[in-house]
Amino acid sequence: MQNPLGPIDRKILRLLQHNGDLTAAEVAEKVELSQSPCWRRIHRMQEDGLIERKVALLNPKLLGLSMTVFVNIKLSAHGRSNLEEFEQAIVGYPEVLECYTMAGGSDYLLKVVAKDIAGYERFLRDQLLQRPHVQEAHSNIAMSEVKRTTELPLD
Amino acid sequence: MQNPLGPIDRKILRLLQHNGDLTAAEVAEKVELSQSPCWRRIHRMQEDGLIERKVALLNPKLLGLSMTVFVNIKLSAHGRSNLEEFEQAIVGYPEVLECYTMAGGSDYLLKVVAKDIAGYERFLRDQLLQRPHVQEAHSNIAMSEVKRTTELPLD
DNA sequence: TGTGAAAAGGCGCAAAC
DNA sequence: GTTTGCGCCTTTTCACA
Numbered sequence A, B: 001m002q003n004p005l006g007p008i009d010r011k012i013l014r015l016l017q018h019n020g021d022l023t024a025a026e027v028a029e030k031v032e033l034s035q036s037p038c039w040r041r042i043h044r045m046q047e048d049g050l051i052e053r054k055v056a057l058l059n060p061k062l063l064g065l066s067m068t069v070f071v072n073i074k075l076s077a078h079g080r081s082n083l084e085e086f087e088q089a090i091v092g093y094p095e096v097l098e099c100y101t102m103a104g105g106s107d108y109l110l111k112v113v114a115k116d117i118a119g120y121e122r123f124l125r126d127q128l129l130q131r132p133h134v135q136e137a138h139s140n141i142a143m144s145e146v147k148r149t150t151e152l153p154l155d
Numbered sequence C: 001t002g003t004g005a006a007a008a009g010g011c012g013c014a015a016a017c
Numbered sequence D: 001g002t003t004t005g006c007g008c009c010t011t012t013t014c015a016c017a
Helices: A007-018 A024-030 A035-047 A080-092 A117-130 B007-016 B024-030 B035-047 B080-092 B117-130
Strands: A051-058 A067-075 A096-102 A108-114 A134-148 B051-058 B067-075 B096-102 B108-114 B134-148
Touching (some): A024 A035, A080 A108, A108 B134, B024 B035
Antiparallel strands (some): A051 B051
């Protein structure tokens, strides 16, 4: 892997993380390069894992997923196996989009989506709170979305 | 727009939000359909906005973005224009990936990425805290990532 | 690294059934 | 929804500066 990312590569990445449908030729045009080297750069960055994959982004509202909730979880037992078991379960829940271990007050922060309050409560009551060693779960409900992007800063 | 999403469409979406490189033919094969109707379904869902767009997902670690911070913001003045001005600024910051208005304690929740503590502090001190009417900013630092996906639940 | 060209096959898209 | 087909375009490679 060839690390120090040049300005051209940055530009390519910026384009691609905004529109994954762009072909090598289209990208080449926008970065003022010819096809081949542009294609090679893209290809290399994919192999390096810098470009992880391409995905289709869906519209949550149109799918009826109008709720986003951030949940702070605290466990009552912090043995290695307890943590691992909890984390594995989390990965398996499709309604949990993100999960981080946190410094400070709570052990985990989860980002959860649901259709509505009822749907969220069902997930909370029947799934999350049923897990062993879950001591606290503080739900913070998002009322509206100001910004949501997958584009990382490239400066 | 043709609303009640059938099980085949769901399956298509599930595939596409996992791998956006799949061609209509490949999707068709996996959902046991022939090319054309599959292509038409995908095309329709794009026009309907259900499939918003395709993007390349980059690896934050390899870009040196090893920090994720969730920031709770409280404003001191909640006039319409203050809120709008703040939100516009937020949208303009590339290091802010997500921002929601929250029910409860704080006004906004931001998800911010940075290279390291120093980089984050610079953003906090020089950008966020410099904005008018920002009263409080509580930073919650993510230590490790258990799960991170853009795939929405489709059940 | 860059440029230009070229082969081959795949893909989008539409028509007819 | 199916099968068929056309033609463009994309990807991928090579020789060369």
